[in-house]
Amino acid sequence: MFTDKAVLLISCIDKPGIVAAVSTYLYEKGANIISSDQYSTNYQEGMFFMRVEFSLPGEGWTLSQVEEDFKPIADKYAMNWNLFPNSRKKRVAIFVSKEDHCLVELLWQWKAGDFECDIVMVVSNHEELRSAVTGFGLPFYHFPVTKENKLEVEKRHIELLKEHDIDVIVLAKYMQIVSPGFIEPFKDKIINIHHSFLPAFVGAKPYDRAYERGVKIIGATAHFVTEELDAGPIIEQDIIRVSHDYSAAELKRVGRMVERSVIARALQWYLQNRVIIFGNKTIVFK
Amino acid sequence: MFTDKAVLLISCIDKPGIVAAVSTYLYEKGANIISSDQYSTNYQEGMFFMRVEFSLPGEGWTLSQVEEDFKPIADKYAMNWNLFPNSRKKRVAIFVSKEDHCLVELLWQWKAGDFECDIVMVVSNHEELRSAVTGFGLPFYHFPVTKENKLEVEKRHIELLKEHDIDVIVLAKYMQIVSPGFIEPFKDKIINIHHSFLPAFVGAKPYDRAYERGVKIIGATAHFVTEELDAGPIIEQDIIRVSHDYSAAELKRVGRMVERSVIARALQWYLQNRVIIFGNKTIVFK
Amino acid sequence: MFTDKAVLLISCIDKPGIVAAVSTYLYEKGANIISSDQYSTNYQEGMFFMRVEFSLPGEGWTLSQVEEDFKPIADKYAMNWNLFPNSRKKRVAIFVSKEDHCLVELLWQWKAGDFECDIVMVVSNHEELRSAVTGFGLPFYHFPVTKENKLEVEKRHIELLKEHDIDVIVLAKYMQIVSPGFIEPFKDKIINIHHSFLPAFVGAKPYDRAYERGVKIIGATAHFVTEELDAGPIIEQDIIRVSHDYSAAELKRVGRMVERSVIARALQWYLQNRVIIFGNKTIVFK
Amino acid sequence: MFTDKAVLLISCIDKPGIVAAVSTYLYEKGANIISSDQYSTNYQEGMFFMRVEFSLPGEGWTLSQVEEDFKPIADKYAMNWNLFPNSRKKRVAIFVSKEDHCLVELLWQWKAGDFECDIVMVVSNHEELRSAVTGFGLPFYHFPVTKENKLEVEKRHIELLKEHDIDVIVLAKYMQIVSPGFIEPFKDKIINIHHSFLPAFVGAKPYDRAYERGVKIIGATAHFVTEELDAGPIIEQDIIRVSHDYSAAELKRVGRMVERSVIARALQWYLQNRVIIFGNKTIVFK
Structure with a gap:
């Protein structure tokens, strides 16, 4: 009722x-x-x-x-x-690796009462962020991932997520490419965040290449995960201005700043049921 | 039909x-x-x-x-x-004094086909901008205003505007305070643009005072004109970032930039019937 | 050496x-x-x-x-x-009341290695944020303040700050007006953050009044504290865009977002010795 | 002297x-x-x-x-x-095709006294913008370009530019790929503007593809022209936020807005001798 x-x-x-x-x-x-x-x-x-x-x-x-x-x-x-x-709060799982900026932003906004949801668990392929997570009173699941066990681990992920009735998965700097077998049961329910540049720098070390090209803005894109890597429907994007005297390390720091605000807004809109996917784009009713 | x-x-x-x-x-x-x-x-x-x-x-x-x-x-x-x-385009009158930045922005966007309206006339209390206006093929009306003739001139303004069936009046840097007798027949139909600062600098020479205080952002506000000076419902606002090495003159230049983009957006939304006034605020359906 | x-x-x-x-x-x-x-x-x-x-x-x-x-x-x-x-890290004290958004932002960025400083202590006139502070391994000093004991408490503040050789004090939503006797020994070393609006809403309940006026942007200003309330040299300002369908509560939430990013940038620039005060303005060499 | x-x-x-x-x-x-x-x-x-x-x-x-x-x-x-x-004003030539937004922005700011330069001529491969140019009292040179005459026309361009002692060439929506033979004599002196997207959409009809992907920001990049297409040192970039209800045509309109402000800032910094090229990046002393 x-x-x-x-x-x-x-x-x-x-x-x-x-x-x-x-x-x-x-x-x-x-x-x-x-x-x-x-x-x-x-x-x-x-x-x-x-x-x-x-x-x-x-x-x-x-x-x-x-x-x-x-x-x-x-x-x-x-x-x-x-x-x-509204009485049925969405149940959220956050996937992370070693970087904590997106995780901490989400947990802080959640604790501040800004997100109407239950954050149910944090899953990681590393140990590093355990105490950050348990400090918020949340369970932290560590599944080491290797090339060999990847599909097996994903099966256990799926079981765990199903068991806890998870509605949305946030890849908050989870540095693993998830396979189609993981995406399929959570179609349109996996949100990813990644850096974006103008122009795009495909391949390794994008911040180094952005530094070499002297970009003047650093961006981030939150999108739904589809089988084609980083090509799913965009939920939110934003940028921060930089200048020539930002080192590659400082560009990364700025990238963290813009990533955490973009992923937080994308999750917020999803939780408020403002996002409809159509084809490869989103309608976001703000 | x-x-x-x-x-x-x-x-x-x-x-x-x-x-x-x-x-x-x-x-x-x-x-x-x-x-x-x-x-x-x-x-x-x-x-x-x-x-x-x-x-x-x-x-x-x-x-x-x-x-x-x-x-x-x-x-x-x-x-x-x-x-x-849509078949009935809104009829627009623009009021200016000597500064052309808002005027030229509006005329350029209009000529580029971005505004669905008829710009019918430009009215000024000075001669300076006549050729800028007539170059766009528009009539330019010059009414010199003095303390003595102000109310008389406003009566002639009203006649002219009524005669041409004007729907909206844009005060595009018209450096005269319009009187209640002018506002009344065009209630909710007069849009003004003015600079805005954080914090506000009430009184004369605001850019000099903003310089002295070392403000880091320069803003502009487009609002409907009401009897209380610069206190009517806000349609749009924006800012541009500045730094200590902007002189008062450069702050003014930045102010012109932000004023012209803000007034253009405010007029656009009004022309597209996106703006509802309620009390002293607006609902803008973007 | x-x-x-x-x-x-x-x-x-x-x-x-x-x-x-x-x-x-x-x-x-x-x-x-x-x-x-x-x-x-x-x-x-x-x-x-x-x-x-x-x-x-x-x-x-x-x-x-x-x-x-x-x-x-x-x-x-x-x-x-x-x-x-550089070998002499600045020693920072943070003052807070009940709101944690600025505090947590500063502590998180500090823990992430983005601030070159020692955060030495957090001082509060309330108990609420104790565990948030001690969770970061920092001492939390609670001094209840009343109208009667205010000057006495400020003396104890000064002693504590002197004793710990504090270089800069950040009022991170410390909801007390500090007196001249507190400012004097830390002249040009106290940074405050407060909300800013275009136009300014002086007095109580500014977010309610901003809501009533239908403002389209919410801002924040970080400044040095001087005897004249909220009128000291500005270090940094920024804004976030809002619309008519933000409630007064949501405007406050946006205000928290912009406050925490502005205070963090202001502190960063101060720590990097980029800020010179001259008269009532700052030169910020970015 | x-x-x-x-x-x-x-x-x-x-x-x-x-x-x-x-x-x-x-x-x-x-x-x-x-x-x-x-x-x-x-x-x-x-x-x-x-x-x-x-x-x-x-x-x-x-x-x-x-x-x-x-x-x-x-x-x-x-x-x-x-x-x-300073006494030697830079001499500027603007190249355009049919779109006037960048041209008009530059001419307006120049006439407003914001650019310290002599705009000496406008060159086009089309007739459309002649009156816009001559209205500012500037010479307009029309060189129709075909696949066959392209290199021949570029030789005449070079002669004309040399004859008038041109210091900087602004490709203000000049829809021709200039050849190495044109770039070589004006190395580091040709500024181009083009749209930018996150992610990049290489190839034809980028605005249609940006619409299909549902991008949330539209950007522009001003850069020096090098032999590799659109890959030269970046001078300035910016973006404007958009939403799902922008049609491809409206995305183009937003693109025009951001292009004209970006090219104007890039030219301004070049004229003020704020830009140094090093490798494939710029140092911009603002």
């Missing part, structure tokens, strides 16, 4: 009457629309995207009832849709 | 069913909702704000018919509402 | 030959200039400011020797000057 | 005593150092870069005399060096 708020996310082929159908349905159920965002595109696809946040002040409601009720409308318009009650 | 697009702006006290009523109405008229933004607040007021952009593909429609049709719904919810057909 | 790096900060009335005198002196001592920034102004004052970072590869040098050597040159030009050897 | 200001730009292998030698030289000549920036790197190269701005109040000085005087010092340290008297 939920008596407070929920978010409905919809994507489907655009047709007249969708907003009317959804809002009339909610009105008749006694819901109060708190905010409603809608975006249509006729670029190639003619797609319709909607986010409705509403409260259901009545009693006796169950989530499954609302879902059952809404099904005929959803079917009529062939919607992809999800209903997220 | 309009067969293309229109924007409906609504503000009223929040009640269940408003979105349903509006979207069902549009659906039944055969309209296609292109985008819909809605914002509700229960901070003090419990107000509801909505912007719907839609197309009306049918024929035989007149604006007055739609307005007449929608009236019962609007009345039921005691809405403040406006319907803006 | 110091065999590595040092920074020399100079301010004096501008005259020909200063750069030559300083650089020739350093050359003759065998120093290698790593970076040198110089700024002159003929706005009113005709002042000269210089920051030189150099290494002294030779042996047998003592700080007092260099100071003694340089004195005739300094006297000739009536310089205000300070020599900061 | 020059009795006012000049800038000296120096790059050489770092050795002790360079700053002392330069500043002592200037002092002995009676020069007053207005500002002095210096940057050394021991990353790989161990290079030294310096920008000194000074005034020479005395009479009877000629540029060639100063150059002759300074030569022994320059030779001693094997400097690359250039002396730029």
Whole structure:
């Protein structure tokens, strides 16, 4: 039963009457629309995207009832849709390696009450960040990864994540390329952060190459993980300005700063059910 | 008759069913909702704000018919509402004194096709910018203003603006304080731009005082003009970073840069009917 | 003895030959200039400011020797000057009340190795942040402050700070107005952070008033503390963009974000001896 | 003869005593150092870069005399060096095709007195922008370019530019790849502007591809032209934030905005002799 708020996310082929159908349905159920965002595109696809946040002040409601009720409308318009009650906090797992900047930012904002979620666990292929994690009262799972055991470890990851009913996985500087077999069961639920440069420096030591080229801005991109490396739908990006007198080490430090703010915003929007994936892009209703 | 697009702006006290009523109405008229933004607040007021952009593909429609049709719904919810057909471009008058930076930015973006409006005239209390204006093929009206003739000139301004059916007046560095008698007939239709500092420097020579205090950012604010000087609803703000080695003159130059981009964005949003005024603030649906 | 790096900060009335005198002196001592920034102004004052970072590869040098050597040159030009050897880390005390965002940011960056300093202690007028501080292995001093005991407590603060040889005090959301008697012994050594708005909202509940006015940016200012409240020389400022759908609570959250990045940059520049105070402004050699 | 200001730009292998030698030289000549920036790197190269701005109040000085005087010092340290008297304004040629946004920005800032230079001519491979240019009282040269006549046209470009003693060429959306034969005589003197994306989209229709990937920021890069396409030393970069509801056309419009501000800043710094090229990067003394 939920008596407070929920978010409905919809994507489907655009047709007249969708907003009317959804809002009339909610009105008749006694819901109060708190905010409603809608975006249509006729670029190639003619797609319709909607986010409705509403409260259901009545009693006796169950989530499954609302879902059952809404099904005929959803079917009529062939919607992809999800209903997220606020009472059901998303369950988050954070994957890290040795660098702590993204991890600590997320844990601090979470402890400060800025994230509406349960951070359930931190998983790492190294030991280094154990005390940082347990200091927040969170379990820390260490799975050493080698070329040989990688797929086996990923199976154990999946078991652990399933067992704890994890909704979203944040790769917060997890320096392992995850395999398709890991991505598949968590499709559209794995968020990664990586540095970004203008222009791009593909390959090893990007900060050294950015230094050599004398870039004037350092960026970061948070995106969903897909099979193609670092090419999934972008959730958020940002940059910080630098100058010639930043060493490669200082560029890295700036990179850490921009990475931690970008991953935090991306997770926030995901937790608030503001992000819809379509093809290889996102709609982010801010 | 309009067969293309229109924007409906609504503000009223929040009640269940408003979105349903509006979207069902549009659906039944055969309209296609292109985008819909809605914002509700229960901070003090419990107000509801909505912007719907839609197309009306049918024929035989007149604006007055739609307005007449929608009236019962609007009345039921005691809405403040406006319907803006795209076919009716807003008519803009720009007021300037001697500085050209905001004027030229607006005229250039307009000529580049970025503003959907008719810039109808430029009014000035000085002669300096005549050729800049006539070079764009626009009429330039020069009304010298003195302490003695100020109210008389404002009457002639009002006549001229009424005669040309002006929808919005941009004070693009018009260095005169306009009187209540001028504001009243154009309530919520006069946009001003002015520099902003952190902290604020009230009084004369703000750039000199900002220099003396060593400010690190220079800002600008675009706002609607109300009787209280520079205290009307804010439409847009921005800043540019500066350092100790900017002279007061260079701070002014930076101020010009930020002023022209802020006034251009504020006008753009107004022209696209994205701005609703409520009390002393704006809702800007971007 | 110091065999590595040092920074020399100079301010004096501008005259020909200063750069030559300083650089020739350093050359003759065998120093290698790593970076040198110089700024002159003929706005009113005709002042000269210089920051030189150099290494002294030779042996047998003592700080007092260099100071003694340089004195005739300094006297000739009536310089205000300070020599900061890198080997002597600045000793920092952080003052807090109940809000932890600035504190945690500073401690995290310090632990990450980004600040070259010793954070020696945290002082608070409340108990709330004790465990956050002791978790970093730092002493936490709690001095409850009342209207009656305020001056007495400040005396004990001063004793404690003197006893621990503190170089810089960061008021990281210390919600007490410090009195002139506290400022005087730490003149130009107390850094404060506070929110800033465009326009300024003087008085109580600034975020509520910013919400009511519908501001589009939220800012923060780090400055040195002087007797006039929040009017001391500005070290750094920044802003984050917001929109109408931020509640007053969310504006506060954004305020925390911008405050913590601004105070961290201000402290960083101070620790790197990049900040010279002149009159009521700063020269920051970045 | 020059009795006012000049800038000296120096790059050489770092050795002790360079700053002392330069500043002592200037002092002995009676020069007053207005500002002095210096940057050394021991990353790989161990290079030294310096920008000194000074005034020479005395009479009877000629540029060639100063150059002759300074030569022994320059030779001693094997400097690359250039002396730029303020009295000798840089002569600028702007190359354009059909898009006017960068051109108009540069001409407007120039007319506003923000650029200390002579804009001598505008060259285009199209007719479209003739009146925009002649309206500023500038000559407009139209050279249609085909695959067949390209090298021939470039020869005529070079003749024209040499004849008018051009110091810097700004490719302000000149949609032709210039050949090595054109670059060679104007090495380090051709500035180009182009869009930049995170991640990079190499190939045709980058804005369409950025739209498809749903990028959240649109950038621009100003750089010196080298033989490798768009890979020369970066002078300045910036970005503007966008969202999912920007069409590909609107992304292009944002691209124009960021391009014009970036090219203007890059040209400004070049005109003020703030830019030193070293390898494939720039040192920009701001």
